[in-house]
Amino acid sequence: MDLVVPCNSCTPLNRQTPLHPRLSSPKRGAFSLRCRRKTTSELQSPVTAISPNGNPFPSIPTHKVTVHDRKLGVVHEFVVPEDQYILHTAEAQNITLPFACRHGCCTSCAVRVKSGQIRQPEALGISAELKEKGYALLCVGFPSSDVEVETQDEDEVYWLQFGRYFARGPIERDDYALELALGDE
Template sequence: MPRTYTITVHDRQTGKEYSLQVPEDRYILHSAETQGTELPFSCRNGACTTCAVRVLSGEIHQPEAIGLSPELQRQGYALLCVSYPRSDLQVETQDEDEVYELQFGRFFAKGRVKAGLPLDED
């Protein structure tokens, strides 16, 4: 029988805190949803940064998190849609744009994209 861990999620956008019970063989996001907790998500396959969190304490396993570089994973970022708990955890939701910029900002030398302007104008 799989071990179950307590996951505490602090949602920075709403100021709410959630406590979840998540088996080690279940995705954290899916378990949150089955327990009635709505957290940010988009793709559900580890390719975007909508469900990104910062791990404050505990251990997480995310072999399918292709939307986060190994460097960001080492810095404590995780994607809840493809993450399994390996201990009790405390995590905090992140601003999607902030994580996206950390992940991909090096590819955009001119900074953030501005809507409505041609690529060669500021």
């Protein structure tokens, strides 16, 4: 079964003046660029982007991504172009993975890389130290090779990231102190 999914990098989100004048249509400020990805089941076939004149663009390298979802106990395998975020490509194929902010600022989509490489220049929610230990964020991660990852518990990654700042461990709720504080107001 072939699915046709518009390419996020080629389909404009809003009508803008094109970057290249040959891509413009007769209407001023409006243009269209045909780009379709052909997929079969959950595993994608290579990307085929088509230019306005009908000729294919050079092929973008793709990589097989295997995600072991610990919470759901399932394994997802799909192919991601090197220039696309792993989370976005999974969602385009109706694969549900954990996420929250979509901007690389939290740890909801954090994974532990078991094999392969993920490039994540925009991953602000994870420290360089954790990146070196093999953690990555799917929402802003690009595959650099075939990669196998395992989802992580958000609280676990958050603790690894910020736990050292809480000298004696996690902060415990103190109802008596809260009652005193509310009584002062």
